[in-house]
Amino acid sequence: MVGTGPGSKEHITPAACKALESSDVIVGYKTYLDLIPDLLSGKEVVSSAMMQEVDRCRRAVELAEQGKQVSLVCGGDPGIYAMAGLVFEIVIEKKSSIRVNIVPGLAALNSCAARLGAPLMHDFAAISLSDLLTPWELIEKRLHAAASADFVIVIYNPKSKKRTKQLLRAREIILKYQKPDTPVGIVTAATRDNEKVEVTTLDRLPEAEVNMQSTVIVGNSTSFAWQNYLITPRGYHHKYSLGE
Amino acid sequence: MVGTGPGSKEHITPAACKALESSDVIVGYKTYLDLIPDLLSGKEVVSSAMMQEVDRCRRAVELAEQGKQVSLVCGGDPGIYAMAGLVFEIVIEKKSSIRVNIVPGLAALNSCAARLGAPLMHDFAAISLSDLLTPWELIEKRLHAAASADFVIVIYNPKSKKRTKQLLRAREIILKYQKPDTPVGIVTAATRDNEKVEVTTLDRLPEAEVNMQSTVIVGNSTSFAWQNYLITPRGYHHKYSLGE
Numbered sequence: 001m002v003g004t005g006p007g008s009k010e011h012i013t014p015a016a017c018k019a020l021e022s023s024d025v026i027v028g029y030k031t032y033l034d035l036i037p038d039l040l041s042g043k044e045v046v047s048s049a050m051m052q053e054v055d056r057c058r059r060a061v062e063l064a065e066q067g068k069q070v071s072l073v074c075g076g077d078p079g080i081y082a083m084a085g086l087v088f089e090i091v092i093e094k095k096s097s098i099r100v101n102i103v104p105g106l107a108a109l110n111s112c113a114a115r116l117g118a119p120l121m122h123d124f125a126a127i128s129l130s131d132l133l134t135p136w137e138l139i140e141k142r143l144h145a146a147a148s149a150d151f152v153i154v155i156y157n158p159k160s161k162k163r164t165k166q167l168l169r170a171r172e173i174i175l176k177y178q179k180p181d182t183p184v185g186i187v188t189a190a191t192r193d194n195e196k197v198e199v200t201t202l203d204r205l206p207e208a209e210v211n212m213q214s215t216v217i218v219g220n221s222t223s224f225a226w227q228n229y230l231i232t233p234r235g236y237h238h239k240y241s242l243g244e
Numbered sequence: 245m246v247g248t249g250p251g252s253k254e255h256i257t258p259a260a261c262k263a264l265e266s267s268d269v270i271v272g273y274k275t276y277l278d279l280i281p282d283l284l285s286g287k288e289v290v291s292s293a294m295m296q297e298v299d300r301c302r303r304a305v306e307l308a309e310q311g312k313q314v315s316l317v318c319g320g321d322p323g324i325y326a327m328a329g330l331v332f333e334i335v336i337e338k339k340s341s342i343r344v345n346i347v348p349g350l351a352a353l354n355s356c357a358a359r360l361g362a363p364l365m366h367d368f369a370a371i372s373l374s375d376l377l378t379p380w381e382l383i384e385k386r387l388h389a390a391a392s393a394d395f396v397i398v399i400y401n402p403k404s405k406k407r408t409k410q411l412l413r414a415r416e417i418i419l420k421y422q423k424p425d426t427p428v429g430i431v432t433a434a435t436r437d438n439e440k441v442e443v444t445t446l447d448r449l450p451e452a453e454v455n456m457q458s459t460v461i462v463g464n465s466t467s468f469a470w471q472n473y474l475i476t477p478r479g480y481h482h483k484y485s486l487g488e
Contacts, residue, residue: 009258010258010259011348012257013249013256013350014255018254077354079357079358081366085362085478086478087362088470088473088475092475102357103358104255104350104354107353109324110321110349110350110354113324113348114247114323114346114348115346118329120323121323121326121329123386125367125368125369126368126369141393142393145393146369146390148389149385149386149390150386151389229332231329231336232329233329233333234377235376
């Protein structure tokens, strides 16, 4: 399982390139494969559309069972809200004896944090607003828990064509614990040509542009906005004075 | 600010190498710089010991103010529990006009998750047990919040020479909400020669080897151990049947 990061070649590790290079077959979601044409040359390529994730993982396992060296390409990092778990569940269910290696890549977490400056200097909670596989009541419970304990909150899957109200509801919940001027960073399509970085507030979040390619980071009570950055200090008092 | 990942060259991105290559001066913690000798050749190098972080960041800012292109090397990712925030705070305090770019790298989060298979397939909370800059009461509050809302919990700074009881206390708190057989993954020195990966349970955690180079990942109520992996399913019911 190969994490190819946010999309541009300069953020793909040598380890990931080596894994692809040493493979017989490369399996992946068409949109991610289209970003790395050079790394596919000479390989058997199996590409498919987004919602065929289970099929794609199953196919990759089947090919590996035939003795082939297979790379299953994941955008970002296979290990963060991605397909690694699905592959293991299939391997376990099939009692397969193939070996699974995870090659980590830069997740949305890493790329978006870098674009926002320093939002994740302290404890943070990653919460997905996708209620496809998780009861919405549990997602709300997690939002309450994270906001009440003053975590920085990284919101994955904030919006999709079908899901547009969840982000507003998440904001309502967080506002029970955090002030309206709490900074919120939104990074869309990190490192790609259409990248957009915006820093706004919880109050003004409904006006911001958020889509399927966005990651939303809500600051904690100590976070502040500076220029187009979102900075979260590392602690709650300065142990080392910054002044001379 | 350049993230060099977990330590081995194969996990350093081309973007990070380019940033170092284009710099006049490279500043960093001696132990991380020793891992990348090739990337330092021909550069002015300023290295220092661990606890001189503020000085190191201040020095990097000063050199940049002299017009030099400076790379401040961070192990892992500058944006996750690292030095990015400190640099911004210094730049803001000095009213400096230097430009700060963050080059993301693989954080302990990415590398450790990869070694454990698939622990972070669902919502997770990252909590640091270091009470140097944060009141211990708040850390406990966060542990309660994360465990009660069934987050996977990534524990940073689980132990140090001076701090040995915090991990045991964290375990006590989590045990109020999770079963004793909840799987716990411990990755020490990920990707380095002395790497160690262990999967145990909350119950048996006190027996495990944990040190300053370790990251501890506590599963949620659906996580399970398989071989030497820690798998967290993506949701709370299977939307797509895995069977044929």
